[in-house]
Amino acid sequence: MSILVVGSVAFDTLETPSGRRERVLGGAATHFALAASFFTKVRVVGVVGEDFLPEHEAVLTSRGVDTTGLEHVPGRSFHWSGSYMRDLGAADTLVTDLNVFADFAPKIPTSYLDSEYLFLANIDPVLQTRVRAQMPGVRMVAGDTMNYWISAHRENLLKVMRELDVLVINDNEARMLSGESNNVRAAKGVLELGPKSLVVKYAEHGSASFFSQRSFGDGEPHKPFRAPATPTEEVVDPTGAGDSFAGGFYGYIASQERLTPEVFRRAMFYGCVLGSLSVEDFGTERLQRTTREEIDRRFEDLREISHL
Amino acid sequence: MSILVVGSVAFDTLETPSGRRERVLGGAATHFALAASFFTKVRVVGVVGEDFLPEHEAVLTSRGVDTTGLEHVPGRSFHWSGSYMRDLGAADTLVTDLNVFADFAPKIPTSYLDSEYLFLANIDPVLQTRVRAQMPGVRMVAGDTMNYWISAHRENLLKVMRELDVLVINDNEARMLSGESNNVRAAKGVLELGPKSLVVKYAEHGSASFFSQRSFGDGEPHKPFRAPATPTEEVVDPTGAGDSFAGGFYGYIASQERLTPEVFRRAMFYGCVLGSLSVEDFGTERLQRTTREEIDRRFEDLREISHL
Numbered sequence: 001m002s003i004l005v006v007g008s009v010a011f012d013t014l015e016t017p018s019g020r021r022e023r024v025l026g027g028a029a030t031h032f033a034l035a036a037s038f039f040t041k042v043r044v045v046g047v048v049g050e051d052f053l054p055e056h057e058a059v060l061t062s063r064g065v066d067t068t069g070l071e072h073v074p075g076r077s078f079h080w081s082g083s084y085m086r087d088l089g090a091a092d093t094l095v096t097d098l099n100v101f102a103d104f105a106p107k108i109p110t111s112y113l114d115s116e117y118l119f120l121a122n123i124d125p126v127l128q129t130r131v132r133a134q135m136p137g138v139r140m141v142a143g144d145t146m147n148y149w150i151s152a153h154r155e156n157l158l159k160v161m162r163e164l165d166v167l168v169i170n171d172n173e174a175r176m177l178s179g180e181s182n183n184v185r186a187a188k189g190v191l192e193l194g195p196k197s198l199v200v201k202y203a204e205h206g207s208a209s210f211f212s213q214r215s216f217g218d219g220e221p222h223k224p225f226r227a228p229a230t231p232t233e234e235v236v237d238p239t240g241a242g243d244s245f246a247g248g249f250y251g252y253i254a255s256q257e258r259l260t261p262e263v264f265r266r267a268m269f270y271g272c273v274l275g276s277l278s279v280e281d282f283g284t285e286r287l288q289r290t291t292r293e294e295i296d297r298r299f300e301d302l303r304e305i306s307h308l
Numbered sequence: 309m310s311i312l313v314v315g316s317v318a319f320d321t322l323e324t325p326s327g328r329r330e331r332v333l334g335g336a337a338t339h340f341a342l343a344a345s346f347f348t349k350v351r352v353v354g355v356v357g358e359d360f361l362p363e364h365e366a367v368l369t370s371r372g373v374d375t376t377g378l379e380h381v382p383g384r385s386f387h388w389s390g391s392y393m394r395d396l397g398a399a400d401t402l403v404t405d406l407n408v409f410a411d412f413a414p415k416i417p418t419s420y421l422d423s424e425y426l427f428l429a430n431i432d433p434v435l436q437t438r439v440r441a442q443m444p445g446v447r448m449v450a451g452d453t454m455n456y457w458i459s460a461h462r463e464n465l466l467k468v469m470r471e472l473d474v475l476v477i478n479d480n481e482a483r484m485l486s487g488e489s490n491n492v493r494a495a496k497g498v499l500e501l502g503p504k505s506l507v508v509k510y511a512e513h514g515s516a517s518f519f520s521q522r523s524f525g526d527g528e529p530h531k532p533f534r535a536p537a538t539p540t541e542e543v544v545d546p547t548g549a550g551d552s553f554a555g556g557f558y559g560y561i562a563s564q565e566r567l568t569p570e571v572f573r574r575a576m577f578y579g580c581v582l583g584s585l586s587v588e589d590f591g592t593e594r595l596q597r598t599t600r601e602e603i604d605r606r607f608e609d610l611r612e613i614s615h616l
Contacts (some may be wrong), residue, residue, distance in 0.1 A: 023613055086491075181396075184541045186365050204491055205513035208539070226613045228534040231516075233492045305534045307615055308573050 001139075002041040002114070003254050004130050005029050006106050007243075009046040009070060009120025013081035014282055015239070016088065018236040024283035027055050027078065028121035028144065032238035034287040035247025035274040036119075037063040038295055039255040042247075043112045045131070048078040051102040059284060068109045075100045088235050089203060106131050117254040120164075121243065122146045123221050125156040140259070142166040142250050144242070150176045165216065168246045170201045185209070187287035197222065199249065199268065201242055201275070204229050207268055217259035227268040228306045229278035230243075230298055237259035237282045241275045244287060248295075250276030266299075273298040309445075310349040310422070311562050312441050313337050314414050315429025315551075317354040317378065321403065322590055325396065328545040332591035334363050335386065336429035336452065340594045341546035343555025343582040345371040346565040350555075351420045353377035353439070357385040357408045367592060376417045383408045383592060390593035397511060398545050414439050421445075422508055425562040428472075429551065430454045433464040440497045447569070450474040452550070458484045470502035473524065475476075476554045478509045491516070505530065507557065507576065509550055509583070512537050515576055525567035532612050535576040536614045538606055539583035545608075546591045556582030556603075581606040589600050 002028045007029030014021045028280040033042045043066040048056075052072065071113040078101035082091035106127055118135050120143035132141060138281050143164050149157050150173060161167065167190065175181055178189025183200070187210040191196050206229040249271030256263045273295050280286045315337030323330045341350045351374040356364075360380065368375050391401035396484065414435055426438040426443050427449035440449060451472050457465050458481060469475065483489055486497025491508070494517040498506050502522045509515045514537040519530040545576035557579030564571045581603050588594045 114491065163353075182541060183545070184539045202513060202592055205510060206534075222538060224512075224613055226536040228614075229535075231492045231532060231534075233490060234406075234494075235490070262616065285435065305616060306536075306575065308611060 001041055001116040001254050003117040003119055003250060004034055004043045004135065005032050005036070005119040005121055006045040006107070006127070007008065007032065008078055009044070009048050009052070009125055010078035010080055010101070011051070012239055012242060012283060013079070013190035014237055014239055015083040015085055015087065015094075016237050019233070019282070021237075021282045023079065024285075025059055026240060026283055027242075028243045029288070030060065030284060031278065032038055032119060032121055032247040032250075033060055033065045034063055034284055035244040035278070036188075036251030036254070037065050038292050039251030039292070041250070042066065042251070043069060043115060045106045047071045047073060047100050047104045049073060049075040052077050059288060063288075068110075069107070069112055071107060073100050077101070081283050082239065084238060095107045102137055104254075108134050116140070117250065119143065119246065119250055120160065121246075122149075125149055125160045129156070129163070132160070135256055140162035140165045140253070142168060142246070144168050144246060145173065147173060147176055157194060164195040166197045166199060166250075167195040168199045168201070168249065168270070170203070170242060174198070174200050182260070184213070193298065199271070201237075201289075202229075203241070204232065206272055207245070209264065209268060214304060217261070217264065222261045222264060225265050225268060227265070227272050228302060229272050230302060231281055231305070232279060234277055235279045238279050239283065241278045244278035245271040245275035248272075268304050269299050270295070272302060309424040309562050310351055311344055311558060312351045312353065312416070312420050312423035312443065313340050313344070313426055313427040313429055314330060314435070315340065315427075315431055316384035316386055317360070318388055318409070319351070319354050319359070319549055320591060322545055322547055323389070323393055323402075324545050325393065326542070329545075329590045331387065332368055334591055336390065336548075336551045338368065338592060338611040339551035339586065340427060340429055340558075341368055341373045341557040341597070342371055342592055343552040343586070344562070345373050346556070346558030346582075346598070347559030347578070347601050348546060349425055350374065350559070351377060353414045353420070354507070355379045355381060355408050355412045355418055356557065357381060358548070359382040360385050367596060371596075376419075377420055379414065380413060381408050383561040385409070389549065393547060396546060398510060400428035414440050414571060424448070424528040425450075425558065427451065427470065427554065427558055429554075430457075433457055433461055433468045436468045437464070437471070440468070443611070448473045448475060450554070452476050453479070455481060455484055466501060472503040473498065474505045474507060474558075475503040476507045476509070476557065478511070478550060482506070482508050507579070509553055510537075511549070512540065514580055517576060525569070525572065528569055528573060529570045532571050535573070535580050536610060537580050538610060539613070540584055540587060543587045546587050547591065549586045553579040553583035570590075575608050577607055578603070580610060
């Protein structure tokens with residue numbers, strides 16, 4: 001079935017201990033779409049400028065991603081520059097040029113309206129709410145956010161929270177949202193804000209899922225789960241790892257008939273696999289050259305390192 | 309089979325967000341012995357002063373721990389005071405009174421000489437080497453260390469490393485020992501120092517095991533493994549969690565006929581269980597009131613949250 005993802009499509013300038021790259025293709029929607037494309041049909045809603053060339057669009061379309069909803073407007077694309085020289089786990093932002101993204105007003109093509117799965121990547125929660133309202137028939141809504149919206153746009157963000165079947169965030173964001181430092185209490189606090197379920201990403205320590213009392217999936221009770229991460233000896237570029245996780249996770253869910261607890265758990269494994277692949281090269285380079293076979297081998301490796 | 313543990317037996321004064329306790333029973337050998345006692349026979353070698361009363365010794369002996377090797381000498385016992393008010397993950401040491409522990413010269417009772425398993429808890433590596441030499445017939449040697457010995461007594465510590473079948477340390481210690489910040493490279497670096505295997509504890513993120521190329525256990529090849537931690541909503545007192553992990557881990561290994569890869573993996577789960585129990589109350593209180601049934605229930609819970 002189809003996932004509609006709305007979010008940023010951008011160029012990133014990256015500095016890590018492994019090297020430097022100028023204006024490579026990035027953005028949350030890009031990483032998410034590529035990762036999810038190994039499992040299901042993906043449709044992108046975003047905005048780009050005149051510097052976004054056919055060769056960039058081909059990165060998405062060659063993986064079967066539908067870019068009908070990628071609006072081209074005069075001006076330059078969103079450009080972000082970050083350095084991981086101080087800490088591979090946390091980027092120092094050097095430049096944020098929103099450019100055409102500053103006036104992003106998501107427009108959903110008619111051909112996207114039958115999408116069964118909606119993913120609201122990290123954008124202004126006001127836009128997230130607006131997109132969600134335009135897709136009343138979706139089977140499931142998942143989303144992400146970031147520290148900026150949590151601290152400065154909390155009221156708007158809380159409206160989105162109540163619309164989500166799954167919120168996918170990292171541990172810092174869970175602590176910020178809940179005001180709790182303990183991971184388990186932080187998760188409980190986030191669930192009280194409204195999402196039916198929560199997936200927290202812990203970078204090299206994998207991920208965990210938590211569920212509210214609200215009916216979810218096929219009605220079978222879901223229980224907390226803990227997935228490991230693929231042990232990675234060299235992180236070349238962590239940018240987009242979280243979005244790739246979300247894409248692998250949600251892409252697998254959208255590829256399955258039913259959302260059983262086992263499907264949810266397997267989806268977390270796939271999320272970890274796509275996240276671990278993503279960091280092995282700059283930007284989207286590693287995801288561009290992976291295969292479903294490689295992904296499934298890593299899935300089995302994850303099972304092997306975590307099962308008795 | 310029997311484990312001989314050599315290490316500190318102490319009194320701890322603890323300050324955590326959950327409260328304050330004065331001079332409660334602590335020390336690495338104490339936590340280790342209590343945790344291991346749920347699986348096998350444990351014998352302690354340590355030193356205490358006149359403030360160590362029969363009621364303290366009874367905490368160990370009532371769990372079947374053999375305290376023949378617990379030397380009573382004039383003076384006061386080792387006393388440590390720490391505060392977790394700033395960070396539950398890292399104690400601020402307020403007081404370290406070594407007292408009788410300053411002149412600790414481990415003496416192994418004749419009745420201990422047939423112990424099959426040796427655990428060298430965190431003490432001066434010169435003493436660790438001396439004890440190991442006095443136990444030539446043991447089937448297996450495991451040990452721990454800490455930042456102080458890593459930075460200020462590295463040469464002595466390296467001699468111990470080469471004697472170990474299993475080194476059990478936390479992630480900071482692995483990074484210090486190896487000089488590597490990446491977890492996988494840190495583990496490889498530590499294994500190059502000599503231990504046949506390495507278990508790294510990641511606090512609330514569980515633990516991981518790594519193996520050198522040297523023959524180990526029953527000869528079956530061991531592969532890296534990742535065990536989750538029991539999700540814990542309230543950490544009352546983290547003191548001794550790592551020693552309780554080691555006790556559960558090694559106690560289970562000593563209770564099994566053979567050291568197969570599966571036994572090693574299950575031992576890591578038991579380590580996580582004992583560590584998670586330990587932090588739920590001050591000092592040894594939680595371990596004193598647990599049962600093997602409760603431990604096995606938590607073992608099954610860990611399986612459930614981590615298996616597909």
